[in-house]
Amino acid sequence: MKLYDFTRAPSPRRVRIFAAEKGLSIPSEQVDILSGKARTPEFLAINPAGGVPVLQLDDGSYLAESDAIALYLERLKPEPNLLGRDPREQATILMWERRIELNLYIRVLQAFQHGHPLAAARIKKQIKDYAEFQRDAIVEQLAWTNQQLAGREFVAGPRFTIADITAMVTIDFGRQVEVLKLDPAHRELARWYDAVSSRSSASA
């Protein structure tokens, strides 16, 4: 297998952390999305939607989208389990991952895309009002996430799952591109963030 990766982007980091938690070491190739390398005809033959991560499988075929790659890796190496064991737990973890993704991750990406100078060349038109709208929504969503973490060790329940990976990647990327700050008053979020950030997978 080979992972088409870009170290500075959040979506491939979801896959790198997932693989690290599994103890999987996957050779990778950097694709500089900032200079358009994920949109060349050669790369569109690998992933017609453009972008990374893409996992090349051992038969030479390609799998894109971080959640799809994570699912494949979970089946390939079931332990440690990150997507749930029984139907109820699988659905609950997916529910939390979707909540984090739709309410926080996508907002962070859009606040970056529409507000950050680094993203200006990769989008037809930056709408600064929209970046501001999403920054405000992110503040609310972080407060909501803090509330939800009360009495709950990890995002989806008592153990570390893919939902924690998505949430940590969201927060780290959001801080890096300055579209969010962690509020020290959010004690539950800070406690959770310290715990997930101190795992060895966090450096992936």
Add this chain to the structure above:
Amino acid sequence: MKLYDFTRAPSPRRVRIFAAEKGLSIPSEQVDILSGKARTPEFLAINPAGGVPVLQLDDGSYLAESDAIALYLERLKPEPNLLGRDPREQATILMWERRIELNLYIRVLQAFQHGHPLAAARIKKQIKDYAEFQRDAIVEQLAWTNQQLAGREFVAGPRFTIADITAMVTIDFGRQVEVLKLDPAHRELARWYDAVSSRSSASA
């Protein structure tokens, strides 16, 4: 089980079609999201993120997010299979569902939220430029989807899956709220759309 539903909204329709394909008949209760009924304290106790669909399980607990509910129903009633049989097929279907969702479904929802009078009261501020930006992107994404359907019977490959449900719901909702039109020149998309729309589940 009971489904908290709102007939006019796209997200619960994804679940209704999924259940119909499975031959599952789930009693439902309407939650009028347009009048704020999915944001009352009573409903936030059911789904702290607000919104529908929510599935109440037989033990009284609740499961939100359409993908999570679909996964639970797939485990409950594995046939007809809609999420893939082996790891490779499961990951491929998820890849396509994510492409449709991120590149088309979310854009349609945002074009609606930021551009449609019906959505004005449910959002802090409508940014009309952003609705326009997304409408333009939707035109491009429909052309891309049309290309991808060449030589492919359904969105994720040779059989009907959850990716087709998400794509059909996206197009129907987009047409209903007038943020997209199907272009007759998109022959592959038209052929696929006719096929999925003529299934009995489409009326769910």
